[in-house]
Each structure stands twice: as C-alpha cells, then as structure tokens.
Amino acid sequence: MKKTIDRTMLYNWWVGTLLMLAGLVSFFDRQIIALLVEPMKNDLHLTDTEVGWLYTGFAIFYAMAGIPIAWLADRKNRKLILSAGLSLWTLFTMCGGVVNHFWSLFLVRVGVGVGEATLTPVAHSIIGDVMPKKQLPLAIVIFQGGAILGTGLAFIFGGFVVSQVRHAAPIDIPVIGTIFAWQASFFLVACPGILVLFLLLTIREPLRNHGSVSQAGSSVKTSLHAFYRVNCKAILCHHSGFASLILMGNAFVFWTPSFFERSHNVLAEDAAIVYGLIFLVFGPMGTLLSAFFAQKRMALGNYGSLSSIAAMGAAGLVMSVALLQTAESAFFAYLLYVPAIFFLNIPFGLSFAALPVIAPPDVRARVVAVYMLVASAGTALGPLITGWVTDSFFTSDDGLMRSLMFLTLFFGTLGISLLIYGRSAYAESVSRVTQESSLADGGSRLELQDQASR
Secondary structure: OOOHHHHHHHHHHHHHHHHHHHHHHHHHHHHHHHHHHHHHHHHHOHHHHHHHHHHHHHHHHHHHHHHHHHHOOOOOOOHHHHHHHHEEEHHHHHHOOOOOOHHHHHHHHHHHHHHOOOHHHHHHHHHHHHHOOHHHHHHHHHHHHHHHHHHHHHHHHHHHHHHHOOOOEEEEEEOOEEHHHHHHHHHHHHHHHHHHHHHHHHHHOOOOOOOOOOOOOEEEEHHHHHHHHOOHHHHHHHHHHHHHHHHHHHHHHHHHHHHHHHHHEEEEEEEHHHHHHHHHHHHHHHHHHHHHHHHHHOOOOOHHHHHHHHHHHHHHHHHHHHHOOOOHHHHHHHHHHHHHHHHHHHHHHHHHHHHHHHHOOOHHHHHHHHHHHHHHHHHHHHHHHHHHHHHHOOOOOHHHHHHHHHHHHHHHHHHHHHHHHHHHHHHHHHHHHHHHHHHHHHHHHHHHHHHHHO
C-alpha cells in the first residue's frame, strides 16, 4: 500500500512539474517581446505607446478568453484544452517572425494571449484535484514558479539571441520571404512549446473532486454567485489589491531592458542577460520562501498571513525602485535589482495561491479566470501607461525611470492598502472552509463507523 501511495504522489508531482514547465514556456513566449522594443521601434517605426499596446492587446484577449475557457475547464477534458492552447500560442509566437507592421504584430500577440489563456485555469483546476489541500498553496506557488523561471530564461536567452541578430542584415527564408534578423527570435523561443506538447502525452485527465461539503457531510454543488456573495469583501480586496501590484510589477519588468539602455547606456540585450540571471536566482527565492513561510503561518492558525506577506513584498519593491533613482551606474543598478526582483515575486505567487484555499473544486477554474480577468487589467495597463506617461510627460533621457517610479509609488501604495484592508475578511474565509472540512471529515468517519457496525 505504501508503494502505491508513493507512486501516486510521485505522479501527482510530475503533473505539477509538467504544468510548471508549460508556465515556463508561456512566459518565455510572452516576455521575449520586451527585449525587442528598441529594434522594433527602429525597424517598424513604433512609439513607446504602440509598443505598450502590443502587450496590452495580448493581456486584454488573454483575460477575455479566460472566462469561457475556465467554463470549459470546469466541465470538459482539461488535458485536451491545454494541449490545444499550447499548440495555438506556439504557432502564433512563430508567426511573430514573419509580420512586418504594427497591426499584424498586434494580431499575432492577441493570438498568443488567447492560447496562453488556457493554462492558468486548467492548471489550477488540475492541481486542486491531484494535490492534498494542505499542500495546495505550495503546489500553486511552484506552478507559478514556472512563470518566474520563464521570465528569467527569456531575458537571458533572448538577450543573447538579440545581441547576435540586432544589427545583422535581413534574412531571406524560402517560402516565407525576407525578415528582419531580430524576428528569428520568435522562431527560437517557440521551439520549447513543441517539446512540452509531447510531454503532455505522459499525463491523464484526473478525476474531479466535485462539489464542496456541507456541514452534514453531503456533497453539494456551489454556484459561482454564491461563492462571491459569501466571500465578497475578501475577494474584492484580493482581486483589486493584487491587480494593482501586478500593474506595478509588469510595468517594471517589461521596461527594464529599455531603462538600462536609456539611463545607463547599456544595450537592452546586454542588460537583459544580467537582469535575467538576477531574475532566475532571486525571483524563485522570493516566491518559494514567502509561500513556505505563509503555509507555516497558516498551519498555526494565522489565516491572513498570505495577505500580510504579499503586502510586505510589495512594500519592499516600492523601496527598491525608489533607491534605483540614486544609482549612478549600471553596476549599482544591478545590485539594487537583487532585492527588487526578490520582493517583486512575493505577491505574484501568493495571489494565485490564495484562491484554491477558499474556492470549492466545482468553481475553482472560474474563480481563477475571474481573477485573471481583473489582474489582466494590470498586466495590460502597466506597460501601456508607462509608455504613455514617458511620451507625454517625462521626455528626458531619464524619463522612463521617472515614469516607473510614479507608477510604483501610486499603484504599490494602492495595492498594499487594499490587501491590508481585506486581510481579516480573507482569514474569515479560510477559517470557514477549515471548519467545514473538519465537520465533513467527522461526518465521513461517523458514516464509515455506522456502515461497519451494520
């Protein structure tokens, strides 16, 4: 029996690891465009605002597609849904290598967004069914770690590739025609998606743990409306607070390579390699340590610890960005990026980890999708607002840094305030779920004893 349990857990963690790899690939494809800002502006004659729209278009359709996809994920085969989405975003990433003006590139990024919208609701639904409830926060944060690793690797690999092709002559490709050399980056970053697609063949669709449990111990269906009504304050503060922090974080991440090029005269692709290494090491460190600490605190009954720790991480990022204003060289800016990246990734992982803890299995994918919709407003607006503020108000050489400082202070303060305000409400939601689970376990044990006595 022990061998069976061990093999089952090993397989379950393989499922989680594979989903993390899919997340890694998705952010690999998503973040590559941040490294191509300067060559795109030069060759396609784009403004900062138009570059921001490329990320905004991705985010808007990523969010819009998430709701119907989540509805399917709560009812249909999730493995097939994810396989279709992975195929779609890999194909559209490759298409980025053949377009040659703003609107075609915009539509390609929209396609990537629709494909990637399958991943998060499907992954949360699957992980919620294969992992024990006590391990859910850590399992979700590990899944979100794929996004962090993907971002770091995208900057390292993308920086290396762009450094080789940025000033190279256009390339003639049979059938496709002539493309700019930097467009070859899209083909290269899409390749890992093909490998993950084949690896998905090694897993099966898990059995669903339908319904939540009533106090009598019977399985009942939970409506999405009922869930939001019961947890209104907790969810409102969670969604809006983390969306504000995501807006701040996405603006910071997206414009970092350009910041080094404009403020410190370091080519974006060269800065990206160092930045990616920092992200690769200190990003997962912040996410995993915060998740481990939050899980320990919740086990001791401090159910609001997820919100508190996320708020502290956001405060650390705000202070780090403020200190970046004082960096007189690229070297000191890199040093300040170490705490910045550590703190940046604390709220990111905890925002998703907080939801499966309180969401019943039969609405879990849709709850995540609704949060994705709200959070994607931050994803969409962060790069766009930064580009617009830079074009409109801060037009000097250090204008981009001033724009990032403005957004960090405003939205960081807003997000922290909302999380602190909603902390007690979230703690009450976790406490309610914990009590219901305890009653359900007691009811199940009594039912087994009754059947045995018969």
